[in-house]
Amino acid sequence: MAPRRYCRARLGGQSRWFLDRGDHLLDLQSAVDGDDVPALLRHLADTDVTWAPPGGAVQVDPARVEWQVPVPRPGKVICLGLNYAAHAAEGGNAPPEYPALFLRAATSLIAHDAPLIRPRASDRLDFEAELAVVIGRRARHLDAAQALSAVAGYACFNDGTLRDYQRRTSQWTVGKNFDGTGAFGPWLVPAADLPPGATGLSIESRLNGQVMQRDNTGHMMVSVTQALVLLSEVFTLEPGDVIAMGTPAGVGYARTPPVFMKAGDRIEVEIEGLGVLANTVEDET
Structure with missing residues (x-):
């Protein structure tokens, strides 16, 4: 199975987490806030989870987002x-x-x-x-x-x-x-x-x-x-x-x-x- 790939990007003036789906991104805003990096890291550490946001996720064209670094202002x-x-x-x-x-x-x-x-x-x-x-x-x-x-x-x-x-x-x-x-x-x-x-x-x-x-x-x-x-x-x-x-x-x-x-x-x-x-x-x- 291909690795899951998450990205952090800006859409509509907000930082959000997205899941790569090849030709589109899944907007995971309903599951975790884009500025809540610890929540995303906790999710990544769970080896058994396949993220299924409540109520599904909105599909987004990658051309619409502004990419951001995966970790904003890391401590080290x-x-x-x-x-x-x-x-x-x-x-x-x-x-x-x-x-x-x-x-x-x-x-x-x-x-x-x-x-x-x-x-x-x-x-x-x-x-x-x-x-x-x-x-x-x-x-x-x-x-x-x-x-x-x-x-x-x-x-x-x-x-x-x-x-x-x-x-x-x-x-x-x-x-x-x-x-x-x-x-x-x-x-x-x-x-x-x-x-x-x-x-x-x-x-x-x-x-x-x-x-x-x-x-x-x-x-x-x-x-x-x-x-x-x-x-x-x-x-x-x-x-x-x-x-x-x-x-x-x-x-x-x-x-x-x-x-x-x-x-x-x-x-x-x-x-x-x-x-x-x-x-x-x-x-x-």
């Missing part, structure tokens, strides 16, 4: 770097003994089909296709046996990076947090509908239709389970927190010559079962 966006061996190698890095970790601010996030902003400060905007993990319950000190029970679902992520700013300090934060550079969505897929830890899924990015990155989530050096164990040793993970699991080889800066995104480019991230996250690049005004 925790990102792993150098999590695919081939990506580490293309940048001249050895695989880290401990995951390379950094945080993203909520102000950097954008939804599917929103403009991906190339800032005035730099023309070195790069793409990074990533698997995003969305936390469904409060968790601390997880062990490997229970770690995945903290996951509500998965989504596509594009960790857009200003490479020159990333390298201005030993910490990557500044290059990873320009406004409008972190695309997230459009679909949130329940963890129960995917292989444990979302392993074994094809992942790729396409720039103007050309495949730039292609790999498999089974090649992540730190798995979702391992990441949750390590992170919950440090943080209290909370519902709606997001973990971006790192990117495969093929990014723009490592190419000869380098390929950076420019205004008018269309960048797509596709993960098996999670759909396609697509954004068009615009210059900051």
